[in-house]
Amino acid sequence: xxxxNITVNGTAYQVEVEEVKEAKAAPxxxxAAPxxxxAAPxPVAxAAPxxAEVGAGDTPVTxxxxxxxxxxxxxxxxxxxxxxxxxxxxxxxxxxxxTAPVDGTVKSINAAADQGVKGGDILxxxx
Numbered sequence: 192x193x194x195x196n197i198t199v200n201g202t203a204y205q206v207e208v209e210e211v212k213e214a215k216a217a218p219x220x221x222x223a224a225p226x227x228x229x230a231a232p233x234p235v236a237x238a239a240p241x242x243a244e245v246g247a248g249d250t251p252v253t254x255x256x257x258x259x260x261x262x263x264x265x266x267x268x269x270x271x272x273x274x275x276x277x278x279x280x281x282x283x284x285x286x287x288x289x290t291a292p293v294d295g296t297v298k299s300i301n302a303a304a305d306q307g308v309k310g311g312d313i314l315x316x317x318x
Contacts, residue, residue, distance in 0.1 A: 245316055250293050252315040254308045258282030263304055265297050265315065277315050278302065293317055 192207045245251045262279040265271055271291045278300075280287045295317040302314045 244299070245313065246318070248318065249298060250295065250317045251313045252277055252289060252292065252317065254280060254289070254302075254310055254312045254314055255287070256280075256282045256310045258287070258308060260302045260304055260306050260308060260314070261286065263300055263302070265291075265300065267297050267300050269297050271295060271297055271317065280308070280314075289314060291317060 192209050195206050195208060197204045197206055258280045259282075260278055261281045263277075264279070265275070265277040271277070272294050273291055275291045276288045277291055277297070278289045280289050298316040298318040300315050302308055302312070308314065
């Protein structure tokens with residue numbers, strides 16, 4: 192075992208590391224004092240929204256801010272009225288209803304539940 196002193200965000204930790212000779216095994220680390228806090232997992236990158244085709248006379252519905260789609264309410268091919276909820280976007284721990292800006296038919300839904308989106312991404316197209 193080898194002992195190391197490590198400082199993370201101003202907090203010093205003493206760790207013991209065992210060197211493993213096998214290629215498949217990862218080194219084991221034990222926190223000696225004080226107990227290290229578990230680091231938050233890195234956010235998983237969600238799939239990019241599908242490419243949206245916005246033709247003449249079509250109205251794109253864009254994400255007002257970055258966030259995560261938690262529910263898709265509308266379906267492609269269904270009639271929709273201005274103000275109807277198309278999907279729910281979670282951003283900054285708030286649920287935001289993404290509504291139809293015009294009457295029409297949903298041409299495409301370009302985001303799925305549990306998908307991350309950026310501000311300005313086209314979430315749906317209404318014709």
